[in-house]
Amino acid sequence: MATMQSNVIRAVLCVVGARPNFMKMAPILGAFSSAVPRVPARLVHTGQHYDIAMNEQHFDALGLPRPDISLEVGSGSHAVQTAEVMRRFEPVLEEADPAAVLVVGDVNSTLACALVATKRGVPVIHVEAGLRSFDRSMPEEVNRVLTDQISDLLFTTEEGALANLEREGIPESRVRFVGNVMIDSVHRNLDRAVPSGETLGRATPAPPAHYGVVTLHRPSNVDDPAILRSLLRTLADVSRDLPLVFPVHPRTRARIDELDEAAWRDAAGVLVTEPLDYLSMLGLMRDAAVVLTDSGGMQEETTALGVPCLTLRHNTERPITVEQGTNTIVGTDPARILDAVADVLRTGGKAGRIPPKWDGRAAPRIAEELAAWLKARDREVA
Numbered sequence: 001m002a003t004m005q006s007n008v009i010r011a012v013l014c015v016v017g018a019r020p021n022f023m024k025m026a027p028i029l030g031a032f033s034s035a036v037p038r039v040p041a042r043l044v045h046t047g048q049h050y051d052i053a054m055n056e057q058h059f060d061a062l063g064l065p066r067p068d069i070s071l072e073v074g075s076g077s078h079a080v081q082t083a084e085v086m087r088r089f090e091p092v093l094e095e096a097d098p099a100a101v102l103v104v105g106d107v108n109s110t111l112a113c114a115l116v117a118t119k120r121g122v123p124v125i126h127v128e129a130g131l132r133s134f135d136r137s138m139p140e141e142v143n144r145v146l147t148d149q150i151s152d153l154l155f156t157t158e159e160g161a162l163a164n165l166e167r168e169g170i171p172e173s174r175v176r177f178v179g180n181v182m183i184d185s186v187h188r189n190l191d192r193a194v195p196s197g198e199t200l201g202r203a204t205p206a207p208p209a210h211y212g213v214v215t216l217h218r219p220s221n222v223d224d225p226a227i228l229r230s231l232l233r234t235l236a237d238v239s240r241d242l243p244l245v246f247p248v249h250p251r252t253r254a255r256i257d258e259l260d261e262a263a264w265r266d267a268a269g270v271l272v273t274e275p276l277d278y279l280s281m282l283g284l285m286r287d288a289a290v291v292l293t294d295s296g297g298m299q300e301e302t303t304a305l306g307v308p309c310l311t312l313r314h315n316t317e318r319p320i321t322v323e324q325g326t327n328t329i330v331g332t333d334p335a336r337i338l339d340a341v342a343d344v345l346r347t348g349g350k351a352g353r354i355p356p357k358w359d360g361r362a363a364p365r366i367a368e369e370l371a372a373w374l375k376a377r378d379r380e381v382a
Helices: 019-034 052-062 078-096 108-119 139-150 161-167 181-192 196-203 225-238 250-259 278-286 296-305 334-347 362-381
Strands: 012-016 041-045 100-104 124-129 153-156 175-177 212-215 244-247 270-273 290-293 309-311 327-329
Touching: 012 019, 012 078, 012 108, 019 041, 019 052, 019 100, 019 124, 019 181, 019 296, 019 362, 041 078, 052 181, 052 278, 078 108, 100 108, 100 362, 108 124, 108 139, 124 139, 153 161, 153 362, 161 175, 175 362, 181 278, 181 296, 181 362, 196 270, 196 278, 225 244, 225 250, 225 334, 244 278, 278 296, 290 296, 290 334, 296 309, 296 327, 309 334
Parallel strands: 012 041, 012 100, 100 124, 124 153, 153 175, 212 244, 212 290, 244 270, 290 309, 309 327
Antiparallel strands: none
């Protein structure tokens, strides 16, 4: 390994693999480039989400630079995908000789690249550390726990994450509470968000003025035919009182088509669209009466936007969105979902507040902390 020169930071390899990573990495790379001194970085895209059109629209909307390195891994089972990312990332790591590997979130690429780095003695930096749903049946929960265990520096989004990490034996000295970089992207792009009327106007000649937004993608909801059928029927019921806009993930669309559910097919109040780019989705959420979702990121974004969120899951790894934000966990029970929507329509929904350090400045804090940490580590090695 090359010797680091005094006051010079070797490049940090920053890894993205799936669309939720893009919204977190864009502000980080922006902060690295504007930091004084600059934190040099190279972007690696594993290709875990491989839909070119969806990748391109998010890169363009977020101002995320094109990757320096693309691994083009593609789909597969969790084991196959994780192994393939590791296999393709190892020679990249060896050639790059980085100061550290920075991973975000909890996708398979996050764990895979962290494993390769730590086995080769390269420091691992984990952004969005310490979040826990306490549900080990979720692949993301396994990725979160294992990545945190092998990370050298852990950046957290909420104060409660530290207690989770300490409970797992991770010392506070490795943890920095910096805030939520997902919210940095909201702050950076809210003025550029596509007005909801424009987005809806492209999808239907009679766009609703008052509507809810739906997203579904988690296997626990879309891969179980009985649960998916129940959710579709419930959403059809909701749409009688509140029009729903549903940008459908391709995998979810395939599962819905397999069911051929009549109540859903005939639901006149549901507007199904193709997946939307980030700026269109941001505008749609901002103007929504309520968001019904199983997405972790959207739980955070709706809290930042002050929009009521009903989470179609039985748990969340982002409890601060419930404790302080606008989020309510409703699970998949039809009666509970319908009651929660009715409450939103009657009262305007849950009023929350913005959690500490969700101020759009998380990425600059990461850049400052990381630069200082790398310099201190360099002095120790020397």
